[in-house]
Every structure is written in structure tokens, then in C-alpha cells.
Amino acid sequence: MRYLPKSPADREAMLKAIGLRSIDDLFAPIPTEYRLSRDLNIPRQMAESEIVDFFRQRSRENADGYASFLGAGAYFHYRPVIIDSLISRGEFLTAYTPYQAEISQGTLQSIFEFQTMICELTGMEVANASMYDGSTAAAEGVMMAVRLTGRRSVVVARSLHPEYREVLATYATHQGMPLTVAGFGGDGRLDLKELEKLITQETACVLVQSPNFFGTIEDVDAIAEIAHKHGAMLVVSIAEAVSLGIVEPPRQADVIAMEAQSFGVPLGFGGPYCGVIATREKYVRQMPGRLVGQTLDKQGKRGFVLTLATREQHIRREKATSNICTNQALVALMVNIFMAVYGKVGLKELAKQNLAKTAYAAGQFAKHGTVLFANSPRFNEFVVQTSEDPYAINSRLLGHKMIGGLPLKKFYPELGNAALWCCTELTPRSAIDTAVGLVAESERSVRSAKEEVEEVAR
Amino acid sequence: MKHMTRKATCHVNQNEGLIFEKSSAGKAAWKLPPLDVPEVDTNKLLGASERKDLGNMPEVSEIEIIRHFTRLSTWNYAIDFGMYPLGSCTMKYNPRVNEAVARVEGIANGHPYQPEKISQGALRIMKSLSECLIEITGMDAITLQPAAGAHGEMTGLLMVRAYHQAQGNARKKILIPDSAHGTNPATAAMVSYAVENLKSDSRGMVDIASLEAQMNEDVAALMLTNPNTLGVFEQQIHKIADILHAKGGLLYMDGANMNALVGKVRPGDFGVDVMHLNLHKTFSTPHGGGGPGSGPVAIKKALEPFLPTPVLLTKADGTLGFDYNRPQSVGRVRAFYGNFGMFVRALAYIQANGPDGLRQTTEDAVLNANYIRKGLEGTYDLPYSTPTMHEVVFSDRLQAKKGVRTMDIAKRLIDYGFHPYTTAFPLIVPGALMIEPTESESKEEMDLFVEAMKSIADEVEEDPQTVLDAPHSTRVSRLDETAAARKPVLRWKPGN
Numbered sequence: 001m002r003y004l005p006k007s008p009a010d011r012e013a014m015l016k017a018i019g020l021r022s023i024d025d026l027f028a029p030i031p032t033e034y035r036l037s038r039d040l041n042i043p044r045q046m047a048e049s050e051i052v053d054f055f056r057q058r059s060r061e062n063a064d065g066y067a068s069f070l071g072a073g074a075y076f077h078y079r080p081v082i083i084d085s086l087i088s089r090g091e092f093l094t095a096y097t098p099y100q101a102e103i104s105q106g107t108l109q110s111i112f113e114f115q116t117m118i119c120e121l122t123g124m125e126v127a128n129a130s131m132y133d134g135s136t137a138a139a140e141g142v143m144m145a146v147r148l149t150g151r152r153s154v155v156v157a158r159s160l161h162p163e164y165r166e167v168l169a170t171y172a173t174h175q176g177m178p179l180t181v182a183g184f185g186g187d188g189r190l191d192l193k194e195l196e197k198l199i200t201q202e203t204a205c206v207l208v209q210s211p212n213f214f215g216t217i218e219d220v221d222a223i224a225e226i227a228h229k230h231g232a233m234l235v236v237s238i239a240e241a242v243s244l245g246i247v248e249p250p251r252q253a254d255v256i257a258m259e260a261q262s263f264g265v266p267l268g269f270g271g272p273y274c275g276v277i278a279t280r281e282k283y284v285r286q287m288p289g290r291l292v293g294q295t296l297d298k299q300g301k302r303g304f305v306l307t308l309a310t311r312e313q314h315i316r317r318e319k320a321t322s323n324i325c326t327n328q329a330l331v332a333l334m335v336n337i338f339m340a341v342y343g344k345v346g347l348k349e350l351a352k353q354n355l356a357k358t359a360y361a362a363g364q365f366a367k368h369g370t371v372l373f374a375n376s377p378r379f380n381e382f383v384v385q386t387s388e389d390p391y392a393i394n395s396r397l398l399g400h401k402m403i404g405g406l407p408l409k410k411f412y413p414e415l416g417n418a419a420l421w422c423c424t425e426l427t428p429r430s431a432i433d434t435a436v437g438l439v440a441e442s443e444r445s446v447r448s449a450k451e452e453v454e455e456v457a458r
Numbered sequence: 459m460k461h462m463t464r465k466a467t468c469h470v471n472q473n474e475g476l477i478f479e480k481s482s483a484g485k486a487a488w489k490l491p492p493l494d495v496p497e498v499d500t501n502k503l504l505g506a507s508e509r510k511d512l513g514n515m516p517e518v519s520e521i522e523i524i525r526h527f528t529r530l531s532t533w534n535y536a537i538d539f540g541m542y543p544l545g546s547c548t549m550k551y552n553p554r555v556n557e558a559v560a561r562v563e564g565i566a567n568g569h570p571y572q573p574e575k576i577s578q579g580a581l582r583i584m585k586s587l588s589e590c591l592i593e594i595t596g597m598d599a600i601t602l603q604p605a606a607g608a609h610g611e612m613t614g615l616l617m618v619r620a621y622h623q624a625q626g627n628a629r630k631k632i633l634i635p636d637s638a639h640g641t642n643p644a645t646a647a648m649v650s651y652a653v654e655n656l657k658s659d660s661r662g663m664v665d666i667a668s669l670e671a672q673m674n675e676d677v678a679a680l681m682l683t684n685p686n687t688l689g690v691f692e693q694q695i696h697k698i699a700d701i702l703h704a705k706g707g708l709l710y711m712d713g714a715n716m717n718a719l720v721g722k723v724r725p726g727d728f729g730v731d732v733m734h735l736n737l738h739k740t741f742s743t744p745h746g747g748g749g750p751g752s753g754p755v756a757i758k759k760a761l762e763p764f765l766p767t768p769v770l771l772t773k774a775d776g777t778l779g780f781d782y783n784r785p786q787s788v789g790r791v792r793a794f795y796g797n798f799g800m801f802v803r804a805l806a807y808i809q810a811n812g813p814d815g816l817r818q819t820t821e822d823a824v825l826n827a828n829y830i831r832k833g834l835e836g837t838y839d840l841p842y843s844t845p846t847m848h849e850v851v852f853s854d855r856l857q858a859k860k861g862v863r864t865m866d867i868a869k870r871l872i873d874y875g876f877h878p879y880t881t882a883f884p885l886i887v888p889g890a891l892m893i894e895p896t897e898s899e900s901k902e903e904m905d906l907f908v909e910a911m912k913s914i915a916d917e918v919e920e921d922p923q924t925v926l927d928a929p930h931s932t933r934v935s936r937l938d939e940t941a942a943a944r945k946p947v948l949r950w951k952p953g954n
Contacts, residue, residue: 001814003551003898004818005898005899005903006822010901014825017833018828018829018832020828023821026824026845027723027824029690029691029844030722031693034696034724034728035723036727039817040593040594040721041593042590042593042812042813043809045810045811045813045814045815046810048555048810051555051806051810052555052558054559055565055583057579058582059562060564060579061564061582062568062572062577063572063576068569070572072571074570076567076569080487085524086523086524086527086528087746089528090539091531091534092531092536093538093552094536094552095536095537095745095746096549096745096747097747097748098747100877101934101937101939102872102929102933102934102936103932104534104747105533105933105934106532107748109533110747112476112948112950113478116514116950117515117516120513120515126949127948129748132750133605133793133794135790136792161793167791167793170788170789170790170791171648174616174619174650175650217504217507244509245509248506248507249509266566267566267567267570268560268567269569269570269798270570270795270798271794271795271798271799272800284948290748291948293942294942295938295942295947296937296938296941297934297937298938299935305939305942307946307948313608314640314883315640316644317640318644319647320640323611323644323648324609325640325641326606326748326750327749329746329747330746330747330748331749333746333747340487340516341487341488341523342487343481343512344516345486347512348512350488350490355503356495356497359495359498377503377504377505377507398573403569425491429495
């Protein structure tokens with residue numbers, strides 16, 4: 001086996017040194033009746049070339065070379081080449097959690113920079129070293145608010161990513177955290193009147209997403225005012241990090257639970273991604289996850305360490321703020337490099353291109369279908385309602401090597417034949433025009449079919 | 459240094475500030491293509507939601523970013539440099555072909571919501587990995603959704619709870635041995651179970667009499683790490699399972715130490731009902747400075763209805779898809795399907811090994827731990843003489859007489875060119891030195907390690923201050939953690 005650095009002679013010598021005759025003696029503590037006396041029934045040992053071949057074949061069975069209009073919590077943005085050059089360095093790739101600070105300063109300083117940039121972008125005062133993803137970060141953000149307020153119930157926006165809502169429901173079920181869902185109005189934003197009705201003296205927090213699942217930017221000021229008036233906290237989920245380049249961050253939030261995948265992390269069929277929690281300094285001791293802090297060594301030199309560990313499971317056990325241990329460190333490093341590459345000016349320009357492409361696409365679609373929530377500010381996603389079932393439209397698009405918007409029937413049956421479309425800086429105008437053309441064609445044929453039926457009926 | 463180490467020497471190590479300290483207006487590492495649609499008036503589109511300023515985000519050039527992170531990287535120790543004997547962390551070699559195949563275009567850029575018809579490659583990878591892991595563990599079904607070990611524990615306990623609930627009583631508590639990882643009790647609390655400690659016997663195993671006394675109809679499950687954190691295989695495992703099952707309880711196995719078992723024995727065969735695996739330990743996916751991980755949960759048939767949604771299934775036409783219609787499911791634990799990139803790497807690792815390679819891997823891991831035990835026995839105190847599997851736990855009892863504790867020895871080990879072992883854990887061993895070499899170490903590397911550890915033991919006798927002040931060769935000396943926690947500085951600010 002090519003990963004194992006021992007010759008048969010080495011093994012013999014080692015066994016002899018230990019005073020054993022055979023390897024089997026080492027496994028004597030395992031009761032004989034349970035020892036496996038056969039080979040595992042898994043594929044035989046493969047050469048590297050065969051492994052590469054296997055995965056290339058799998059790649060060909062996947063969508064490759066398709067133009068895609070999918071977003072919905074996973075965004076296709078350009079990834080600068082140097083991200084992979086840098087994260088492939090063994091010193092980052094093959095290091096453990098930086099518990100031994102003296103020989104982990106590289107990872108630690110990088111996380112400190114990551115925490116700083118997340119604070120700059122979100123307008124918060126502290127950010128942690130990462131969470132699993134945006135969905136679990138949102139759930140943990142809510143649990144943080146529950147601990148901080150001593151209240152238990154939660155009002156969740158229906159315009160929050162449906163899968164984030166499902167994850168929160170799983171986390172909340174057994175913790176005695178009743179959830180109520182506040183709907184959205186005709187403008188695609190949280191219905192503030194309904195929120196007023198649902199919020200009570202028992203409400204620990206309100207959880208919204210902005211830009212929300214429909215790409216619409218929520219009126220966070222108004223939501224914050226309502227939440228705070230009732231002594232509840234506001235937790236804001238941000239699933240599309242690039243929006244922070246041009247959309248004012250929810251500074252009135254108490255906790256921000258983010259998904260930073262857009263910042264240089266490959267789509268990767270849904271993971272690994274990079275969740276983050278950011279909040280106010282006064283709440284830091286109720287934060288889940290790791291934190292890196294600046295300090296000095298014995299000679300007075302600046303250095304970084306994992307800090308405030310008394311919140312964490314390895315110290316506090318069942319009284320910890322969360323059970324999280326392993327996080328998404330290497331993915332956070334990708335995010336960190338991405339943020340350094342685009343920086344203060346680039347992020348804004350990048351976000352502007354997303355905005356422009358989306359405004360163009362929404363304008364074109366509006367000529368042939370109905371673009372919902374058209375008067376609300378949006379970032380890079382929009383909902384198109386059609387006469388025809390979006391699944392049918394999408395199968396026609398697939399024939400043109402295009403993946404259309406996400407049909408919303410499964411999550412929002414009340415929206416009928418609606419789909420969530422997304423454009424980023426990587427969506428060429430030609431793809432938008434082709435997609436719009438195909439949708440227009442199908443709308444025309446549905447319309448003429450309908451007219452025909454009506455004519456026959458007459 | 460008493461004996462010059464044969465492994466490490468000094469080399470030039472460059473200073474590097476924070477990225478913000480290199481920033482100045484007008485520098486850039488990015489370039490966007492020309493916009494092919496009309497420019498927009500952002501204020502008109504966004505109104506009050508428009509952001510005007512990005513604060514102190516840096517402005518730097520590409521070469522500066524390359525040098526910045528390259529210099530930072532040289533301040534890290536890593537498996538690629540040498541032995542990383544962190545007990546319970548299984549710091550094994552991270553094969554590079556795993557990285558290559560994870561970056562193949564159609565695999566790296568698949569969107570989680572693209573139609574199933576054009577996701578068959580990704581689904582096939584998930585299916586193949588699932589089948590391998592089910593066979594390796596001897597269980598009946600699996601979910602790949604949990605993002606890390608602790609997340610897997612939560613998922614497993616949610617299924618335990620759902621199982622009991624379906625029988626009419628969710629039960630109240632989880633039994634956890636005193637040698638367990640901190641994540642176990644923290645997880646039980648997240649699923650609203652009370653934690654009851656179970657003590658270990660004189661051999662470091664579960665005390666059967668205590669288990670019998672504590673087991674009753676209130677206990678939902680026992681969370682057991684096997685081999686446990688002492689590196690000891692629970693020899694009475696069948697009895698443990700029987701005691702639990704007789705009272706309707708379930709046996710949860712924390713698979714953190716699965717590297718001692720793969721190909722040699724299967725948890726499903728010795729009575730385990732639910733277990734999680736750590737793909738970033740046993741199955742070679744890189745730790746990356748703390749993650750990403752992946753924590754699949756394998757279960758017995760009786761728990762299958764409760765798997766998180768969606769569940770991978772083979773359709774009538776032979777293609778793969780997801781089943782969302784699972785009324786008894788515990789629900790989702792994460793958006794999408796899990797840390798897919800880690801599934802790719804773990805499957806590539808299993809393929810590179812095959813059944814013979816995996817067995818040899820386990821044998822070498824256990825051989826290595828025993829070789830180190832033999833080499834250091836006598837020099838360091840061995841609190842439990844029970845046979846060692848994949849890791850060995852010593853204590854600092856002998857060195858403590860000179861005022862030197864496990865953390866000091868660990869810090870001194872850095873000067874000898876090694877990453878420290880796990881310190882002060884498990885909690886049942888005061889001053890623990892927990893050493894897990896994994897199969898990735900050659901005899902030569904381990905000989906150097908044993909030599910270094912013996913040399914440190916000599917130093918403790920002759921010049922303990924050298925050890926107490928260690929490390930001496932790193933770019934920073936011991937850092938003031940108390941000050942860091944008392945007055946936390948968690949971000950850079952201009953003028954700092």
C-alpha cells in the first residue's frame with residue numbers, strides 16, 4: 001500500500017522490539033468471535049491513474065459546461081486562481097486545529113484577519129472562526145439569542161431559505177423552542193403586521209434573511225425596531241455574501257449568521273461551505289465556536305491564540321455554548337484570501353456587476369412573464385412567474401445546455417408556476433438572452449394553446 | 459538542549475504583518491471583465507439599502523497576497539513536515555490524489571439544486587461511499603449529511619430520541635463514560651438529554667457493575683468510544699450491549715477511534731446500534747487547520763425511518779435520486795447534502811487502499827502505537843497497563859516531581875521538531891500524554907520521536923528549567939493566554 005512507509009523487515013523488527021510474534025497478537029484484546037476473518041467487500045485496491053479515471057467518469061455524468069441560473073443559497077462566482085495555490089500548501093492543508101499556538105501562528109493570524117474582515121463587512125464587533133454552514137450558523141445564532149434573553153420562542157420569516165428553516169426546526173424541536181413563521185407580503189418582504197402579531201413577551205428573537213430567499217432586501221431597520229420594542233433580539237441570516245459589497249449590512253441586528261460560500265468557495269454540490277457568526281462584543285461569551293485573540297509572548301512579541309475556550313465543549317462539556325468542535329477552517333482560509341483579493345474596492349465592483357446583470361435579466365424576463373416583487377430592492381435573484389410549469393420550461397432549457405431557475409412549487413406552492421432565477425458576474429448576456437427567448441417561446445405557445453382551446457369552446 | 463536532536467534545525471523565518479498593514483488605496487489584486495449589460499444606477503435600484511463604504515477592507519496586490527499567506531504558512535507545523543501524534547485526532551497522511559479528484563470540473567462545480575438527471579455522477583459518489591462505509595462498519599444504513607463528528611453525534615442522538623419516541627417514551631438520559639470526549643456530553647445537552655457519568659474500572663474500561671446499576675428504562679443510550687480514549691478496546695463490549703438492549707437502551711459508538719478497527723472488526727457485529735465516523739480522521743480528508751470535517755452516521759435497520767432528509771435512493775429506472783418523503787425523519791441537520799467535497803476524498807482514499815490496504819493500515823496504526831509504548835515505558839508513567847490499540851496514554855507523574863507537567867513536555871517536543879501529543883486528556887488520567895502516531899509514521903520517524911521524548915525526560919531530571927521555558931526555537935514563545943481571555947482583542951483596528 002503506497003501510503004504506508006514500512007517494509008516487511010521494519011514490521012518484523014518492530015514486532016520483535018515489542019516482544020510479539022505476530023500482528024494478530026496486537027488484536028488479541030478483541031474477542032475472537034467479533035474479529036473479521038474475511039476481506040471487506042469493497043472495491044479492490046486501485047492505482048492512482050484508475051482513481052483519477054473513476055472520478056473523471058463521474059464528472060462526465062454530472063452537468064458540465066451548462067450555463068446555470070441557480071442560486072438559492074449556493075452561488076457561482078469566479079474563484080481567483082491563487083486561492084487554490086495557497087490553500088494547497090501542506091502547512092495549511094495538513095495542520096490540525098491551532099491549539100499549540102507557537103507552531104500554529106500561520107493559521108491563527110489568518111483566522112484573526114478573517115474575523116476582522118467579517119466584522120468590517122457585517123458591521124458587527126466580533127466574528128468567530130467559522131461554523132459548518134449558513135443553515136447551522138442560523139440555528140446556532142437563534143440558540144445564542146435564547147441563552148441571552150432567557151426567552152424561548154422564535155419568530156422565523158417564511159422568506160428565510162426553506163432548508164435553513166428545516167434545520168432550525170430540527171435543532172429547536174427538542175430544546176423546547178417553539179417556532180412561529182411570519183409570512184411575506186406582496187412586496188416579497190417579511191409582513192411587518194404579521195410580525196407584530198406573532199411577537200410576544202416570550203419571543204427570544206426574530207430570524208430573517210437579507211437579501212432573503214427571493215433575493216429581496218428586507219427592511220431590516222423596521223424589523224429591528226419591532227423586535228427590540230418587544231425585548232427580542234434580531235438574528236439576520238446572509239446567504240449571499242457578495243451582496244455585502246453593495247447592500248448596507250444589517251447593522252441593527254444583534255447576531256448575524258452568514259454563509260460565506262460566495263467568497264471563493266466552490267459550489268461542490270452543496271459543501272463544504274463556510275458559516276460564520278458575528279455579533280456585538282457584549283454577547284461574545286455566549287457565542288458558539290472558536291475565536292482567535294491577539295496577545296503577547298514572553299518577549300512582548302505580538303502573537304495569536306485560541307481564546308475564550310471556557311465557552312467550548314472540551315472545557316465546559318454539557319454546559320458548553322455548543323457542541324461544535326471541528327469547524328470549516330480551510331474553507332475560511334479560502335474566504336479570507338478571496339476577501340483580500342477583492343478588498344475594499346473590488347468587492348463593491350463585483351457586487352455592482354451582479355446587480356447590473358440581474359437588473360438586465362429581470363427586465364428582459366418581465367417582457368414575457370411576471371417578475372414578482374418587482375418594486376422591492378433586490379440583489380442577484382428574482383422570482384419569475386410563468387403560465388407553464390417551470391419544470392417543463394427547465395427541461396426544454398436543459399436541451400440547450402442551460403439550467404433554468406429553481407422551481408419554487410416544492411417550497412412555496414402559493415406562488416404557483418414560479419421559479420427563482422439568479423445571475424452573477426459569470427452569467428453572460430448571451431445566456432440570459434437565450435434563456436429569456438426560450439421562456440418567451442414557451443409562454444407564447446401556452447398562450448396560443450389556451451386561445452385555441454377557448455376558440456374550440458366557443 | 460542536552461542531546462542535539464537529529465530531526466530539527468533552524469531556518470530563516472520571515473516576519474509578516476497583518477494584511478491590513480500592507481494595504482494602501484489604489485492597489486488591487488482583481489480585475490473584472492467589461493460589463494456586457496447596461497450599467498445601472500445603484501442608488502435607484504437599492505435606495506436606502508445601498509452601501510456606500512466598505513470600511514477598512516484591505517487594498518493589496520496579488521504578489522503581496524501570495525507572499526503574505528506563504529509566509530504565514532511557514533509558521534505552521536503540519537503532517538507534511540513530520541509526525542503529528544495528537545491522540546484521538548488521527549493525524550494521518552492526506553493523499554494528494556484526493557485533492558486532485560475533488561477539483562475535477564464537474565465534481566467541484568456541481569450546484570446542489572441542479573436536476574438529478576445531470577447529477578448522477580455526484581450521486582454515484584455518495585452511493586459508492588455509503589456502501590463502503592456500511593460494509594466497513596457492519597451497519598445497515600447511513601446518512602452523509604452531518605458536517606463534522608460532533609454534528610454526527612447530534613444527528614445520531616436525534617435518531618435515538620426519535621426511535622424511543624416512536625416506542626412511546628423518549629427517555630431521559632444518556633450514559634457517558636468519564637473518559638469520553640467533551641463533545642459527547644455537549645451533544646447530549648443539545649438534544650435535551652440529561653448526562654449521567656459512568657465510571658471506568660481499574661483497567662480503564664467501562665465498569666460493568668456500575669453500568670448494570672445505572673442502566674434502567676430512563677436511559678436512552680450509552681455513548682461509548684471504542685477503542686476508548688485510553689486506546690483500550692472494551693473487551694466486554696458484548697456484555698455492555700446486552701445490558702443496554704435488555705432494558706431497551708441503544709448503544710451509540712463514537713467512531714473517533716475507528717482507525718484502530720477498520721478491516722479487523724465491525725461495530726455492527728458487536729452490538730452497536732448507531733455510530734458516527736470522522737472522515738477527517740479515519741478516512742484521510744485533511745484537517746485544514748480545524749476543518750472541514752464530515753461526520754456520517756451509520757445505523758441499524760430499526761433506526762432507518764428516522765434518518766435525516768433527504769435520503770439517497772435508487773429509482774425504478776436504475777438512476778439515483780433523493781427521497782424527501784420520510785414522515786418519521788428527524789428532519790434536516792444541514793442545508794443541501796453534507797460536506798460533499800469530503801465524500802470525494804474519502805472514497806478516493808478507500809479506493810487507493812482496497813480491503814487489503816485498509817487492513818494493513820489498521821495493523822500498522824496499532825503496531826506503531828505499541829512500538830511507542832514499548833519505547834517509552836519506564837521513562838514515562840503508564841497509568842493503565844491494559845493492551846494498547848491505536849493510541850497510548852502516559853502520565854506526567856514521574857516528571858511532575860520536578861515540577862514539569864505534560865504541557866511543558868509537549869512544548870519542549872516542539873524544539874525537537876515534533877508536534878506535541880494531546881495534553882491533559884482524557885480527564886481520568888491526571889497529566890495525560892495521549893499519543894496516536896497513526897499508520898503514516900515510518901520506523902525511523904518513531905525512533906526519532908522516542909529519542910526526543912527520552913531526551914526530554916533526561917532534561918527534566920538535569921535541567922527542568924529548559925523544559926519549563928520551552929519552546930525555545932519558535933518564532934513566538936509561550937503566549938499569554940490569560941491576558942488574551944481577560945481582555946479579548948478579537949479583531950484588528952486601525953491604529954492598533
